[in-house]
Amino acid sequence: MIEAVGLTKRYGAKTAVHNLNFRVRPGAVTGFLGPNGSGKSTTMRMILGLDVPTAGRVTIGGRPYRELPNAARQVGALIDAKAVHGGRSAYNHLLALAQLAGIPRARVDEVLGVVGLHGVAKQRSRGFSLGMGQRLGIAAALLGDPQVLLFDEPVNGLDPEGILWVRNLMKRLAAEGRTVFVSSHLMSEMALTADHLIVIGRGQLLADMSVQDFIAANSAGFARVRTPDTAPEGRDKLTTALVEAGGQVLPEPDGALRVTGLELPRISDIAHESDIRLWELSPHQASLEEAYMRMTQGAVDYRSTQDPRAGFQQPAPGYAMPGAAPAPQGWNGQHGYPVLPGEQPNPYAQQPPVPQQPAAPPGGPFDAYSAPADLTKRDTEDAR
Numbered sequence: 001m002i003e004a005v006g007l008t009k010r011y012g013a014k015t016a017v018h019n020l021n022f023r024v025r026p027g028a029v030t031g032f033l034g035p036n037g038s039g040k041s042t043t044m045r046m047i048l049g050l051d052v053p054t055a056g057r058v059t060i061g062g063r064p065y066r067e068l069p070n071a072a073r074q075v076g077a078l079i080d081a082k083a084v085h086g087g088r089s090a091y092n093h094l095l096a097l098a099q100l101a102g103i104p105r106a107r108v109d110e111v112l113g114v115v116g117l118h119g120v121a122k123q124r125s126r127g128f129s130l131g132m133g134q135r136l137g138i139a140a141a142l143l144g145d146p147q148v149l150l151f152d153e154p155v156n157g158l159d160p161e162g163i164l165w166v167r168n169l170m171k172r173l174a175a176e177g178r179t180v181f182v183s184s185h186l187m188s189e190m191a192l193t194a195d196h197l198i199v200i201g202r203g204q205l206l207a208d209m210s211v212q213d214f215i216a217a218n219s220a221g222f223a224r225v226r227t228p229d230t231a232p233e234g235r236d237k238l239t240t241a242l243v244e245a246g247g248q249v250l251p252e253p254d255g256a257l258r259v260t261g262l263e264l265p266r267i268s269d270i271a272h273e274s275d276i277r278l279w280e281l282s283p284h285q286a287s288l289e290e291a292y293m294r295m296t297q298g299a300v301d302y303r304s305t306q307d308p309r310a311g312f313q314q315p316a317p318g319y320a321m322p323g324a325a326p327a328p329q330g331w332n333g334q335h336g337y338p339v340l341p342g343e344q345p346n347p348y349a350q351q352p353p354v355p356q357q358p359a360a361p362p363g364g365p366f367d368a369y370s371a372p373a374d375l376t377k378r379d380t381e382d383a384r
Contacts, residue, residue, distance in 0.1 A: 001025055001179055002047060002148065006056030009042050009203075016042040017203040019056070024181045024198070026147070029174045031194030031211075032183040033292060037301045039203035040183050041079070044150055047181075048077055060148055072101035076141035077150040081133040086126030090117050090136050093125060094143060101144055111139040116165075130157030138166070148179040155189060167193045187289035199292070201299025211288060218294045219286030223264055225257040225271075226280035234276045241274045242267065256280065 002024035009017040017039040024030045034040050045051040047058050049065035060068060060075055068074050084093055094108045112118050115135040120128070125136060134157050141149055151170075155163045170193050174180045184190055190197070190211075197214050199207040207214055225242075227235045239249050239257065247262040259267060264283060271278050 002058065002060055002181060003062075004043070004047075004056065004058040007043065007046060007053055007058050008055040009039070009046060009051060010054045015203055017046070017053075017200075020200065020203075020205055022198050022205065022208050024179055025196075026179040027174060027177050028195040029170045029180045029182060029193055030196045030198060031190045032181060032198050032200075033185075033187075033190065033296075034200040034206075035296050035300045035302075036185075037202075038200050038296075038299065040200065041152060042203075043200070044077070044079060044152055044181075044183065047150060048075070048079070050079075070101060070144075072097070072146075073103065073144035074146050075148045075150070076144060076146040077152075078134075078137040078141045078154055079150070079152050081130075081137035081156070084125045084133070084136065087124055089122050089124055090128075090139075091121040093136065094139060097140055097143055103144055107143060107145070111142045114142060114169075115139040131159060131162055134158055135162070138169075146178075148181075149173060150181045150183075152183045153185070154182060155184065155186060163189065187287070187292055191288035199295060201296050202301070206295055206299065214295075215286055215288055215291045218291035220260055221283065221285050223259045223262070223267055224252075224280060224282050224284050225259055225267060225278065226255065227257075228277055228279055229255060231277075237274055238271055238276045241270050241276075245270055258284075 004020045004022050007017055007020040008015070020039075020043065032040055032044075042051060043058075046053050047060070047065065049071075057064065065071055065075065088096070090112065091108060094111065095105065097103075098105065098108055109118075112121050115138050117132065117135055117139065120132065125133065128136065134154065138151070138154060141151065154170075155166050158166065167189065170180055170182060174195070182190075182194065194211055196210050197207060198205070199214070207217075209217070225238070227238055235255075235257070239251075242249050242257075242259055242262065245262060245266070247267070248260045250258040252258050262270075264281060268278070268281060271281075
């Protein structure tokens with residue numbers, strides 16, 4: 001088990017990680033999520049003893065990594081797949097790691113077979129593709145047959161077959177009772193792989209709960225309803241009827257209605273009683289991606305600004321030019337997510353006040369948001 005207590009890391013005046021408290025338990029795949037610059041890589045480096053915490057502690061099985069006897073046989077990690085001598089073959093790279101940790105030579109052939117690199121074992125790693133490098137990094141993590149495994153973006157560069165293989169590998173390792181800690185930005189993959197989530201933003205804990213609880217806490221199920229586009233008066237009539245029946249209705253940008261507070265059969269009955277034909281009536285359960293975006297939208301450091309060349313380009317079909325009609329009421333124009341009735345408050349969520357955007361922020365558009373002094377953007381590579 002991995003346990004962090006009051007874990008904090010500062011680089012000068014910049015705080016990369018602030019007072020993290022969490023546990024990564026064996027027997028489950030724990031996803032580690034957060035925006036770029038949130039402190040995920042810094043946290044994993046502290047777990048592995050590569051960085052020393054400024055305050056607090058993090059232990060593996062009750063002991064700091066540096067105090068583990070023959071740590072390579074207890075903890076396996078993929079942090080940087082490029083950390084390989086390009087002149088060495090895949091086999092010799094793994095053999096060197098095995099000899100340093102007292103691991104039998106036969107284990108090198110075993111892990112090469114597990115990751116599917118037997119056919120290129122004698123090739124120099126400098127010629128490997130990104131996906132092949134990822135497989136070699138995973139092989140190195142598995143070399144000591146450890147009980148604790150950490151993976152930072154393990155499917156980066158893999159093809160669909162490789163992604164499926166990694167997903168099944170993670171699940172199998174967890175089913176064997178190992179502790180599996182996986183950092184990734186692929187929400188769809190995390191939804192299929194992880195059992196539990198730890199989410200951080202600007203170095204602080206935002207969520208520590210199961211995937212199902214996380215989605216439920218940051219979203220609400222709703223019904224999607226669409227009436228014929230040729231009869232807009234029917235859409236307005238149905239909206240009125242649904243509201244009178246106790247439902248909450250939000251118009252979606254594509255013309256459909258998002259309805260909460262009423263079951264699908266009741267919505268169908270109301271439409272029938274109002275003599276309104278429906279083109280669509282379907283249930284919707286929020287995805288992990290949508291729940292994650294809601295949770296972390298206030299903790300994103302890098303945001304795109306409008307392309308200054310947009311005025312010289314022909315707009316794509318359906319694109320709303322500046323000055324066009326605003327988005328439907330209830331939608332947040334910046335993030336695209338309305339506040340839905342039925343959303344449960346998340347005990348970990350932090351709700352900082354939305355700053356006022358000055359007309360001409362000092363230093364350019366990226367200075368419009370000013371976080372607390374110790375939680376602003378970290379300025380070292382290690383602060384990832």
